[in-house]
Amino acid sequence: MTAALRRYDPPSLSERLRAAHAMTRPLMLEIIDKACRRIPSLGQSERTARVVRLIDAEAWADAALALMELELPLWQVRRIAYDEGEWHCALSRERELPDWLDAAVEARHADLSLALLSAFIEVQAVAAEMSRPSVPSVRAAPDPLYEPVVCDNFG
Template sequence: MTLAFRHYDSPSLSDRLRNAQGMTRPLMLAIIDKACRRFPLLGQTGRTARLMRLIDAEAWADAALALMELELPLWHVRRIAYDEGEWHCALSRERELPDWLDAAVEGCHGDLAIALLSAFVEVQAAAAEVSRPSVPNVRPAPDPLYEPVACENYG
């Protein structure tokens, strides 16, 4: 697991988003702190400064989209729909595929920014799971009685 994801706790972050009434600065900063790999590495660039200005202006949906653009360059918004009081947002790597072929990740909430960030957190959680090897990369300790022998006498 990468260093950035050692403190990543998807269920608690997902629960916080699901239970939030609306987006707040502390919630947005918690998402950046716990779910973002690239943001801390970029330092103060124009893109990170733009994101911080959007957060300061409380432009939550724009900030969520800017964060996704920064953190998930291969993912795109496939669908944003409002139905029966909830926003439904789908993120996809292959948005040109038909719906039935695409493996989109969806998030929903009454607040657009939280719906977008719910899908974002799900994608980041899936990425953290994929990046973790199923078998540890630890070499076994060599046997102290084992000594390699060269046998070059073919005659």
């Protein structure tokens, strides 16, 4: 099945990540299957092989960062912080802007890799929202009784 035909459901993925206590291989593969559009189109390149090697080694945080590098080339990690038992992760398109000007996407979780992937899923949801056109792209079929009329008055 092509990436364009797969159903992407970010709320359910976000809920799954929030409910998870630790990263697992099946959860990581589900995220790649449901939320990643570029990995299937890249085929077996060196960059995708690196992600696979990191998953095989169970280096979840490194795999999450490599996945973000592949899937979100315009986004960067703005902040990773540990506070009161939770990891806070912020992704941004404009990392050099001050915090109060930046529209960063933030997520948190007790597990670092799950915090990173939660932010990744949130960015994917934001990107999907932004890519929708505000005007329908399919024109409605013209009414058979419709006939244009010129109503200019030149006299």
